[in-house]
Amino acid sequence: MDGLTKTLPLLKELRILIVDDSAVVRSVLSKELLRSGVQVTQAENGQQALDIALRKEFDLIITDVEMPCMNGIELCRRLKSDPRTQQIPIVILSSLDSEEDIRKGFLAGASTYITKAQAKESLIETIETVLQKTTFQRGRLILVVDDSSTVRTLVEKGLKEVGFEVVKAENGRAALEILKNERPDLILSDIDMPEMNGEEFCKAVHSDPLLATIPFVVLSANNDRPIMRRMLQIGADSYLVKPFNIDQLVITVEKLLSDKLLLLYKEKERLETEQRLILASITSLCCALEARDAYTRGHSEAVASIATRIAAGMGMSREETDLVMLGGKLHDLGKIGVVDSVLLKPGKLSDEEFAIIKRHPVIGADILRPVPSLAKILPIVLYHHERIDGKGYPEGLKGDRIPLWARITAVGDTYHALTSDRPYRAGMDREKALQIIESASGTQLCPDCVEIFLKMELWAGESGDTVSDRTGGPSDEEPIALPDAAAAPARK
Numbered sequence: 001m002d003g004l005t006k007t008l009p010l011l012k013e014l015r016i017l018i019v020d021d022s023a024v025v026r027s028v029l030s031k032e033l034l035r036s037g038v039q040v041t042q043a044e045n046g047q048q049a050l051d052i053a054l055r056k057e058f059d060l061i062i063t064d065v066e067m068p069c070m071n072g073i074e075l076c077r078r079l080k081s082d083p084r085t086q087q088i089p090i091v092i093l094s095s096l097d098s099e100e101d102i103r104k105g106f107l108a109g110a111s112t113y114i115t116k117a118q119a120k121e122s123l124i125e126t127i128e129t130v131l132q133k134t135t136f137q138r139g140r141l142i143l144v145v146d147d148s149s150t151v152r153t154l155v156e157k158g159l160k161e162v163g164f165e166v167v168k169a170e171n172g173r174a175a176l177e178i179l180k181n182e183r184p185d186l187i188l189s190d191i192d193m194p195e196m197n198g199e200e201f202c203k204a205v206h207s208d209p210l211l212a213t214i215p216f217v218v219l220s221a222n223n224d225r226p227i228m229r230r231m232l233q234i235g236a237d238s239y240l241v242k243p244f245n246i247d248q249l250v251i252t253v254e255k256l257l258s259d260k261l262l263l264l265y266k267e268k269e270r271l272e273t274e275q276r277l278i279l280a281s282i283t284s285l286c287c288a289l290e291a292r293d294a295y296t297r298g299h300s301e302a303v304a305s306i307a308t309r310i311a312a313g314m315g316m317s318r319e320e321t322d323l324v325m326l327g328g329k330l331h332d333l334g335k336i337g338v339v340d341s342v343l344l345k346p347g348k349l350s351d352e353e354f355a356i357i358k359r360h361p362v363i364g365a366d367i368l369r370p371v372p373s374l375a376k377i378l379p380i381v382l383y384h385h386e387r388i389d390g391k392g393y394p395e396g397l398k399g400d401r402i403p404l405w406a407r408i409t410a411v412g413d414t415y416h417a418l419t420s421d422r423p424y425r426a427g428m429d430r431e432k433a434l435q436i437i438e439s440a441s442g443t444q445l446c447p448d449c450v451e452i453f454l455k456m457e458l459w460a461g462e463s464g465d466t467v468s469d470r471t472g473g474p475s476d477e478e479p480i481a482l483p484d485a486a487a488a489p490a491r492k
């Protein structure tokens with residue numbers, strides 16, 4: 001999936017060449033693209049486009065088919081056969097929409113084919129998809145297996161010219177050796193080779209679950225249909241009969257990789273949807289939890305907000321602060337498993353009741369553990385009640401053994417608990433709460449986190465905009481083990 005994380009160039013940085021003999025079409029397309037910040041160049045026909053493409057660099061070419069001087073299909077062929085322009089993805093935009101027209105476009109090397117009617121709705125989306133595919137393909141590794149050094153060299157040259165990386169082997173056995181260390185995105189293999197032929201090699205690849213999903217293309221001088229059929233049966237995805245045209249080879253490779261990419265996208269989309277749903281369900285659980293008790297309302301949001309600011313103050317990346325935020329929102333999720341008679345009890349808790357409350361970090365972590373995408377925030381949920389001096393729960397971890405994100409969350413949790421009204425006491429004022437936080441540094445709370453928090457609070461206090469103002473709202477926390485110096489009556 002690594003290719004999916006490569007960034008797509010911003011639309012505004014793109015240089016697109018529009019080729020159409022209709023000035024009206026060029027003007028409409030240009031306006032649409034200019035609105036997205038794209039740099040647009042126009043050409044009236046294929047010949048003019050070819051001249052311009054050889055002089056200037058482009059990230060994409062959008063071309064009509066029917067034009068005087070040189071039509072779009074011929075332009076496509078010429079661009080794809082010239083090493084200087086063959087890497088530029090081409091979108092054919094035509095009013096012709098028969099299967100034969102579309103087939104001709106793809107055969108000439110177009111990345112995609114859309115009709116002018118579709119363009120109105122989906123031009124930008126199509127451009128993005130084509131560029132994502134191109135970005136994905138650039139730098140992909142192809143394993144070329146052939147006993148002929150001439151074929152290996154020719155194929156390598158053709159593939160490298162369009163941006164692929166190539167690794168070569170002279171027979172199946174040597175290729176399997178390479179596969180111990182390299183994971184190519186596609187394999188091109190001859191059939192007749194010494195030591196291990198293409199058929200044995202294909203079988204070996206497909207019997208290994210780690211290799212079986214790599215697209216496998218057979219290159220063979222043998223046009224024997226039964227052999228080809230057998231190769232397809234044992235797992236080959238496609239075949240090319242020698243002598244083949246190198247452009248034909250490149251198109252086959254690109255097509256197979258695009259298909260693989262589409263599958264990866266679909267899988268990625270499915271996973272993202274699943275994660276969104278899981279997160280929405282968990283967030284609903286948290287809302288349900290907070291709805292049980294007026295005093296807890298807004299607590300998780302407030303803790304998340306303070307923890308995120310501390311994390312940002314420590315110089316963490318956006319990705320990290322987002323996770324700290326999520327962990328803060330879910331840190332008390334486990335209270336869903338604490339009975340009302342204990343969770344909502346206004347008075348002092350008995351030892352048994354406190355023991356029940358102390359289970360909530362483990363319950364929360366157990367609820368979230370089956371969701372792989374939330375693995376990184378589990379330590380926040382599990383360890384937000386640990387103390388630096390080792391007197392916290394559930395594991396009594398000490399100092400740096402407590403994960404940093406949990407130490408950060410503990411500061412937010414404590415501060416917000418101190419300043420919030422609870423059934424058994426009113427929230428204290430900001431100055432008093434800050435004093436308590438300071439005195440808890442090094443015993444209950446992490447000194448580094450407290451230092452950042454106090455700096456942040458003092459700075460915010462000077463500007464009259466405190467963290468507590470920003471996080472607002474009455475809320476709660478369950479028993480916090482405040483230092484003895486704390487004047488606030490703790491619940492336990």
Ligand SMILES: [Fe+2]
Nearest residue numbers: 331332384385
């Ligand atoms: Fe908690």
